[in-house]
Amino acid sequence: MGLYIFQNISMLSAIKKEIRTNNFFKRAAKPGSVLQLAFFRILIGCQIFYSSQSQLFYLLQTVKGTKKPTIIPDAIDLIISEMSVHYLKTIVNFLSVFLIFGLFTRIILPILTIAYILLFSFWYSKFDAPIPWLYIWFPLIVLCFSKCSDALSLDRLLNRTTPINKTSAEYRWPMEMVVVWLVYIYFASGIAKLVPFQKGIIWFNGATSQNIMYNRFLDSVLFFIFKKPLFNYTAHATVFSALSLSAVIIELLTIVLLLTDKLNMVIFFLLVSMHLFLYLVGVPGFMQLSLILGISLLSPNKFNK
DSSP states (O other): OHHHHHHHHHHHHHHHHHHHHHSHHHHHTSOOOHHHHHHHHHHHHHHHHHHTTOTHHHHHTTSOOOOOOOSSOHHHHHHIIIIIHHHHHHHHHHHHHHHHHTSSHHHHHHHHHHHHHHHHHHHHHHSOSOOHHHHHHHHHHHHHTSOTTSSSSHHHHTTOSOOOOTTOGGGTHHHHHHHHHHHHHHHHHHHHHHSSHHHHHHHHTTHHHHHHHHHTGGGSHHHHHHSSOSSOTTSOHHHHHHHHHHHHHHHHHGGGGGTOSTTHHHHHHHHHHHHHHHHHTTOOSSHHHHHHHHGGGSOHHHHHO
């Protein structure tokens, strides 16, 4: 009995030490990787270019949509809807290419960030769903204050950047801020499934997961592969309850990322697995966003080597 208590005390002490020495604030002050930050910049630019090509912008100009309130005043959303969508799309497309190649990065990033937020805020106001706008707007703001063009960029080739200091935290803190944003997105999503209490009961009975798999079956990858359901989607409530429970556990588990990076790869694998499953059952568009933000979970040493 005494040995059991001693082992538990030792374990608790080790956990407390890990949290004290390897939490988000401590990691943000450590050296980072200029290549990791640059690679993240390129992926964000590619995603913005891809997302802004959508023809849905033009459809949303002619349909009523959900009228979801945003931080942008309704009057501005109305102006964007009637006059500015095409121009904002053009600006976002053009500047995202500059971001990918890292040219005039310090100048174009604030302009791109504002244009992107305005364009996708209009989208979100008409289409109430966690679109790329949610994943990207905060990382874009972070990049505005970072030295993301110090590598893999035309700015570097043209000597428009400062010398690289590999022992500095200036390449680490932006990635840690992206970790914070990733945690916010998924942890908040997990809480939203549980609160209020009645909503949590509905979620855990599996009805939402069942509706997704049932209604999206004909549009799913699984349909094109197998031409039939994996099982009877109108029954097996236990399976759907288990899927719903797993999603909440994975989302809530992301809070650990702020306390330690020892489980980064485990949580990253769980998130990607969840989105891969959703992609297969007909919910595309989120896995690549999770992968992009997940770059922040990789150790800077892997890039430095």
